[in-house]
Amino acid sequence: MAKSHKPVVWFPFAAGGTVIAFCIPVIVLLTSMAALGHVPDGLGYERMHAFAAGALGKLVIFSVVALSLWSSAHRLRCTCFDFGLRADKVVATVLYLAAVAGSVATAVYLLRI
Amino acid sequence: MSRRPLVREVPPTSWFFRHPRYLRYMAREVTCIFIGAYCVLLVVGLQRLAAGQASYEAFLAALRSPASIVFHALALVAAVYHAATWFNATQKAMPVQVGEDFLPGTVISGAHYVAWVVLSFVVLFLAGVF
Structure with missing residues (x-):
């Protein structure tokens, strides 16, 4: 039976699209408040550190960041192609490697907290 | 008999101006550029959080630069546009059949919007906004 690597790319893409839709707008809203000088209590060092120190917090943060990164990388690959950049293999390699690097970095930073 | 295959001339860089649907x-x-950049910002924030209180607070202070405020505004528009188009697409991507009939698409998309608003308020509440 012919095997395809597409499901491996597609599952995190679809999951990431859903995570971006549900979670990223409110997270952007929170850091926007910080950008405007009104840091929400939950974004202060004590509470943010406590959240990221727990297993549930680590899982939530890693899932949101890694899936959103992967989904964005996949969409950026398609966007590059649509804008006329046809070196798809190079673009795909660079973007997927960047997404994996970002996810690994996220895991490393979380484990340090 | 020889047949020449149909070759359509598609301009590689400007095809999407041909129809409003392509433009949408x-x-x-294009929103993925802002989402991707924002994810990188989140990773940087995590790195600062892991580096200690002084480092994290310097990161929060750096968010207040004019460039950061403009970027946040663009990222917010991109994120909301992505969310709205994603939820509008759910009714096409996963139609729900009940007996003989299909559930109206507005119900499926509407349920996603309701869940989105509820989840957003829960996150804002947990983050101590109100």
Whole structure:
């Protein structure tokens, strides 16, 4: 039976699209408040550190960041192609490697907290 | 008999100006640039959080630069546009059949919007906004 690597790319893409839709707008809203000088209590060092120190917090943060990164990388690959950049293999390699690097970095930073 | 295959001339870089539908598709795809950049910002924030209190607070202070405020505004528009188009697409991507009939698409998309608003308020509440 012919095997395809597409499901491996597609599952995190679809999951990431859903995570971006549900979670990223409110997270952007929170850091926007910080950008405007009104840091929400939950974004202060004590509470943010406590959240990221727990297993549930680590899982939530890693899932949101890694899936959103992967989904964005996949969409950026398609966007590059649509804008006329046809070196798809190079673009795909660079973007997927960047997404994996970002996810690994996220895991490393979380484990340090 | 020889047949010449049909070769359509598609301009590789400006095809999406040909139809408003293509333009909306590209507008949606372009939002991923801002989402991706924002994810990188989140990773940097995590690195600062892991580096200690002084480092994290310097990161929060750096968010207040004019460039950061402009970027946040663009990222917010991109994120909301992605969310709205994603929820509008759910009714096409996963139709729900009940007995003989299909559930109206507005119900499926509407349920996603309701869940989105509830989840957003829960996150804002947990983050101590109100």
